Amino acid sequence: MTEDSAPDERVLVHKAWRQLAKRAEVEDEDEDESSLLGGARDAEWHQVRIAAKRARYAGEAAVAFARQMEKVTEILGEHQDAADAGAAIRELATSADARASFSLGVLCAAERER
Numbered sequence: 513m514t515e516d517s518a519p520d521e522r523v524l525v526h527k528a529w530r531q532l533a534k535r536a537e538v539e540d541e542d543e544d545e546s547s548l549l550g551g552a553r554d555a556e557w558h559q560v561r562i563a564a565k566r567a568r569y570a571g572e573a574a575v576a577f578a579r580q581m582e583k584v585t586e587i588l589g590e591h592q593d594a595a596d597a598g599a600a601i602r603e604l605a606t607s608a609d610a611r612a613s614f615s616l617g618v619l620c621a622a623e624r625e626r
Contacts, residue, residue: 521574528570532563598623 535556598620605616 528567535563
């Protein structure tokens with residue numbers, strides 16, 4: 513999956529925020545009985561509350577997603593570091609004497625198991 517194909521959490525949060533704003537906006541300038549600021553019915557306030565919850569959940573999901581991706585990138589970074597170390601060790605082993613090459617081989621095996 514490429515970075516471009518993954519849903520952007522900012523888009524999800526922005527969409528939820530827009531829906532909340534739309535629910536809460538005054539529909540006409542006269543502030544009649546159907547507008548929220550002019551004496552909204554309980555059902556209208558309930559719809560605004562639902563939209564607010566969705567916006568909150570979208571924000572919480574984005575934070576949770578970011579935390580999980582931080583863990584994934586940390587693990588992938590450790591793997592890359594071990595791969596680079598193994599390549600360097602193998603390179604050193606090609607020009608070392610037998611005793612050093614054996615020690616480097618043991619070190620390389622330990623890095624692979626990490």
